[in-house]
Amino acid sequence: MKRYKLKSPGIVYSGSDSLDNIREILKYGVEKVAVFSDKSIIKAGLVDLVLAKLDDAGIKYEVIDDLPAEPSCDQAQAVVDTFKETEADLIVAVGGGSVMDIAKLASVLSTDDYNVRDLLENPGLAKKQVRTLMIPTTAGTGSEATPNSIVLVPEKELKVGIVSEEMIADYVILDAVTIKNLPRTIAASTGVDALAHAIECYTSKKANPFSDMYALESLALILGNIEKACDDPEAVEAKEAMMVASFYAGVAIAAAGTTAVHALSYPLGGKYHIPHGVSNAMMLVPVMRFNEPMCRSRFAAVYDRVKPGDNKVTEEEKSEWLVNRLGEIVENLEIPTKLSSYGVPKEDLEVLVSSGMEVKRLLDNNMREIKAEDARALYLQLMQ
Ligand SMILES: NC(=O)c1ccc[n+]([C@@H]2O[C@H](COP(=O)([O-])OP(=O)(O)OC[C@H]3O[C@@H](n4cnc5c(N)ncnc54)[C@H](O)[C@@H]3O)[C@@H](O)[C@H]2O)c1
Ligand SMILES: [Zn+2]
Structure with missing residues (x-):
């Protein structure tokens, strides 16, 4: 008999108003949240929906609001460096594959021991340090379920996947409100x-x-x-x-x-x-x-x-x-x-x-x- 394995996210919430479950997730010992997103998603009002839940729960947060689409490894590193200063203990990614992929890298990179380029060479270095909640706003890459993070390597003019089970999301919310007005x-x-x-x-x-x-x-x-x-x-x-x-x-x-x-x-x-x-x-x-x-x-x-x-x-x-x-x-x-x-x-x-x-x-x-x-x-x- 062949052998096979499946590792999937810890808890997945789905269905109408499932964004309400943010409150439940925050009860798992969260003190400070870093919200990752980009300008178009903010303009679409989706980050406000999430921030309202964080405000309701009275939790501290910082928003990193300018993540690039289809990031290069160096752009991803720059976001990770900003993230490290927040000292947050939960990353909430509100976005498509681009935002979620950077969030996954950040979740294993709050250390100075290795960086994104090191992970390209040796993904085995990755160790989860910060938990992640993925809220996809496209349907989509499925990045909320995968161990992959895809970055552009400029000198190769090629997109490369960094694959590590350590990057699999801890929590996922699939709420179709996020794609209601998707262009x-x-x-x-x-x-x-x-x-x-x-x-x-x-x-x-x-x-x-x-x-x-x-x-x-x-x-x-x-x-x-x-x-x-x-x-x-x-x-x-x-x-x-x-x-x-x-x-x-x-x-x-x-x-x-x-x-x-x-x-x-x-x-x-x-x-x-x-x-x-x-x-x-x-x-x-x-x-x-x-x-x-x-x-x-x-x-x-x-x-x-x-x-x-x-x-x-x-x-x-x-x-x-x-x-x-x-x-x-x-x-x-x-x-x-x-x-x-x-x-x-x-x-x-x-x-x-x-x-x-x-x-x-x-x-x-x-x-x-x-x-x-x-x-x-x-x-x-x-x-x-
Ligand atoms: N990790 C994985 O398993 C995996 C799988 C497939 C693709 N990817 C990667 O994901 C990236 C692509 O992600 P994507 O296709 O989700 O697109 P994206 O995240 O790059 O988003 C595309 C554009 O749509 C905008 N956008 C996203 N959601 C929106 C919304 N609800 N309303 C308005 N605007 C919105 C974004 O701001 C962006 O400008 C690529 O880098 C790709 O290589 C990763
Ligand atoms: Zn794909």
Whole structure:
């Protein structure tokens, strides 16, 4: 029998008004809170919702309000240095993956013994020093559930994942109020990121019964709700479904790991600063079509999960349906799929190929082997 492992956040609160649970969390011996967020999230009024709860509880807090989107390792270090001065004993991250990823690093870096760049070299150094509460405002990266923190390494022009179980959140609150007014373009690309996590984990070489359960349920929720959640500001149930689905997909990442979509999209973020969700949306269909012969029974199982009892359809047709549905979602949500929209010149093809092939950690999880010539053909599809 194979062995597998799952480490997930300590306590997860979900459902309407679940932000009210902040009060309960503060009872676990918290004296001072550091709130991490960024300007757009503050403008959207989401940090005020959290601060009102802290004020009610009479707890001391400081707000670090200017976290950068898709941070470099040095930007993350600068936030960590500011954080150290607060001497807080709970970090509350109110934000998308960018904010949560920096909060996770800060939670293991209140020491001067090692820094972010040391963790890039040796994530084994990480030791949790400060507890974290993650309140995601996108649905999303699933960072609230994963042991990963993704930072840009400028000299490599590549995004790199620092992975340590020490960074897994202690508390998570999934309250769809945080995505109620999320702008459609952000809802769309972050939603497709969650979709990519779920289908990649479900077809990862490291897939196992734990990751399968979360990935398949996540897929069912996303395939049934993503367009409604993005298009209709009043669709509370669809947004709640996306919030839970992105968390599930994050749990699946913790148990299994993403594959070639994320591997080949990292240079697109690293070199051209294409937002993480958009770069994954670009790669999603080309990679899944490439993988299809090796993933057919798994793709068909997704069809069976969302359309149970349909016995007249062959496995091949079921699998084809899924690949087409992924393409339909990216199209319906009007996410750009051509690299020319981001000014990427065709001459950069070889740089992309060699950069993408460096992300061995994730390419190794892909069910179908990707050689440099395959990566070249996949990037070329985004250039036509
Ligand atoms: N740690 C992980 O497991 C993991 C997984 C996937 C991606 N990531 C990383 O997460 C980052 C991307 O995170 P993201 O996709 O959540 O986007 P993000 O956190 O970068 O946010 C994108 C933009 O949306 C704004 N925003 C977020 N929520 C908002 C809201 N509710 N209302 C208004 N504006 C809002 C932000 O201010 C920002 O400008 C990337 O660096 C990516 O590499 C991490
Ligand atoms: Zn992702």
